Amino acid sequence: MSADDDARSRERHPTRGSAETQREAADVLQRLSSVIASRRGGDPERSYVARLLSRGNDAILKKIGEEATETVMAAKDGVAERIVAETADLWFHCLVMLEFHGIGANAVLAELARREGLSGIEEKASRNGASKGEDRK
Template sequence: MTDPAILDRLAATIEARKSADPSASYVARLLHEGEDKILRKVAEEAVEILLASKDGDKQHIARETADLWFHCLVLLAHHGLGPDDVLNELLRREGTSGIDEKALRKMG
């Protein structure tokens, strides 16, 4: 059973861990180590999804995607953003072809 509010709860946990002791919290440690460390984790998880996809193991793909989403949420928190910012952008794009949306970004 899915629960769409999980992203909000996870983002709230990440936000709460911003002020935690980096030796006691993985999130606090990532944020303390800075954007380059977070970006490396996002890139690492993206590569792991590619490898999982090549293997064709659906559970492995789901696990690696969860890792990527988690690290993307940490990156968003680093920039003062959250899931709603991404969801609002997706809503803005809804009904617009990908080709048109990309062209609009290049113009503006």
């Protein structure tokens, strides 16, 4: 990827946005989560989400595994557009998994907000009661 391609990619896919952009992103997640919820019990012949939900947890988890692998491969290739597209697929299927378990996207957003500003070590210790030495094997 040339320097110009890299700069154009950053313009199309900024890593951080304004507070308004972040609120809009959360709104997109909420709307998508609502659409996914509305597909529960729908016709599996007409709705991909209804079909996936009807197949159960293992089918959803398999799809998440596939999408996670594709996301990793895209990141390894380093093409921003593909990374974004594969991450969107992964997030979508994670939202389907959350719906299957009756968990709203707000629960995940609230957890991310709770962790904001904590170092990774502090956050892990608060979850697990982990001491600093426990991560060493």
